[in-house]
Amino acid sequence: MTDDGERHRQSRLVIDEDGTFDAERAREESLPVEDGEVIDTDELADHQRYVEGRGVYDERNRVNDLTGREWKYATKSVIAEGYPPALQHDLRSEHGGQKPPRLCAELIGRFSKAGDTVLDPFAGVGGTLLGASLCEHEGTGLREAIGFERTERWVDIYQNVLEAENEERRARGEPPLADQDMRRGDCADLIDDVPDDSIDLLLTDVPYWHMDELEQTRNERRTRESKLGSFDGDGPGETDAEGPDGADAGDKPDERDETQTKAAWLAEMAAKFDRFADAVTPDGHVVVFIGDMYREQSYEFLSAELADAIESTAPLTLAATLIWYDPTKDLHVYGYPFSFVPSMVHQNVLVFRPESEEATGN
Numbered sequence: 001m002t003d004d005g006e007r008h009r010q011s012r013l014v015i016d017e018d019g020t021f022d023a024e025r026a027r028e029e030s031l032p033v034e035d036g037e038v039i040d041t042d043e044l045a046d047h048q049r050y051v052e053g054r055g056v057y058d059e060r061n062r063v064n065d066l067t068g069r070e071w072k073y074a075t076k077s078v079i080a081e082g083y084p085p086a087l088q089h090d091l092r093s094e095h096g097g098q099k100p101p102r103l104c105a106e107l108i109g110r111f112s113k114a115g116d117t118v119l120d121p122f123a124g125v126g127g128t129l130l131g132a133s134l135c136e137h138e139g140t141g142l143r144e145a146i147g148f149e150r151t152e153r154w155v156d157i158y159q160n161v162l163e164a165e166n167e168e169r170r171a172r173g174e175p176p177l178a179d180q181d182m183r184r185g186d187c188a189d190l191i192d193d194v195p196d197d198s199i200d201l202l203l204t205d206v207p208y209w210h211m212d213e214l215e216q217t218r219n220e221r222r223t224r225e226s227k228l229g230s231f232d233g234d235g236p237g238e239t240d241a242e243g244p245d246g247a248d249a250g251d252k253p254d255e256r257d258e259t260q261t262k263a264a265w266l267a268e269m270a271a272k273f274d275r276f277a278d279a280v281t282p283d284g285h286v287v288v289f290i291g292d293m294y295r296e297q298s299y300e301f302l303s304a305e306l307a308d309a310i311e312s313t314a315p316l317t318l319a320a321t322l323i324w325y326d327p328t329k330d331l332h333v334y335g336y337p338f339s340f341v342p343s344m345v346h347q348n349v350l351v352f353r354p355e356s357e358e359a360t361g362n
């Protein structure tokens with residue numbers, strides 16, 4: 001075993017042919033490298049420690065368990081990642097608005113610490129819950145997760161997914177995913193059972209305004225596309241792996257309010273987040289997926305409108321909007337040749353922090 005001082009001396013040997021420092025090689029040899037420099041670990045402050053292969057971790061980090069090097073990557077405002085079908089995708093895709101569990105795990109890793117509690121009040125078939133379980137084996141450690149979902153079918157699918165996935169994992173000799181706390185019912189009622197200041201991260205994907213019309217528009221588009229064909233040669237009937245589609249489905253038709261105006265939808269969402277905010281710890285985060293929409297020849301900037309509605313109603317401050325860009329998304333011919341219609345390959349991820357007590361006057 002070499003002590004840190006020994007390592008530091010060794011680092012002088014990690015140079016390329018021109019005599020310049022080879023950070024890549026130093027990293028491969030597990031030397032403490034940050035920003036292309038070997039760190040003299042003797043000089044780290046008391047609250048800092050070098051984590052082999054990951055960089056310097058500062059014990060004062062209250063946001064997540066990431067080292068400085070990981071933090072730099074994790075604060076990027078665009079997540080450009082396609083998530084291939086995984087974790088019983090076929091079962092989950094009955095929902096239509098399901099999120100990739102690995103994307104959820106990525107966000108959970110950015111906005112919470114091992115052992116924290118995550119809540120998804122619009123849980124669907126459990127993208128957030130599965131993501132929280134994935135963190136145990138692929139991230140920085142298990143998070144407890146609670147999900148609320150009012151549609152029995154989606155709750156059943158979450159349980160079936162977990163069962164099928166764990167059967168396969170056991171057969172491969174891998175540890176099973178933890179069964180999270182999925183509760184069936186209306187989030188407006190279920191939130192009353194969640195104590196104030198007990199949730200470290202609220203991660204959710206809101207039910208959309210006007211899904212019925214959206215689906216109708218999609219079907220009309222598909223018919224038009226089937227006449228035109230898509231640019232990339234994929235048949236119009238082919239379904240995407242998993243990803244943003246401008247907006248999500250997922251509510252059963254009989255549970256949608258077909259007459260709800262956008263203003264009413266925004267007010268309802270804002271009121272719900274106002275109530276959810278009580279459950280979130282002062283250091284916590286509220287992270288919301290929301291796709292913009294193109295509807296009746298105009299762009300519905302739902303992400304901006306929802307952010308504004310939530311900020312002006314709930315004691316939450318917008319800290320960031322991230323973009324999830326799925327580079328694997330199929331492109332189709334929308335509007336050609338008469339008008340520019342965006343082919344939505346991204347979704348927005350709104351990140352809120354609880355307002356400080358001074359700001360709320362409490």
Ligand SMILES: C[S@@+](CC[C@H](N)C(=O)[O-])C[C@H]1O[C@@H](n2cnc3c(N)ncnc32)[C@H](O)[C@@H]1O
Nearest residue numbers: 097098099122124125126127150186187205250
């Ligand atoms: C966009 S989907 C969420 C999909 C989820 N992220 C996943 O990976 O499966 C929104 C979900 O919220 C549910 N929902 C809508 N209103 C609700 C309410 N008041 N209480 C509980 N669930 C509700 C819908 O049934 C739908 O499944």
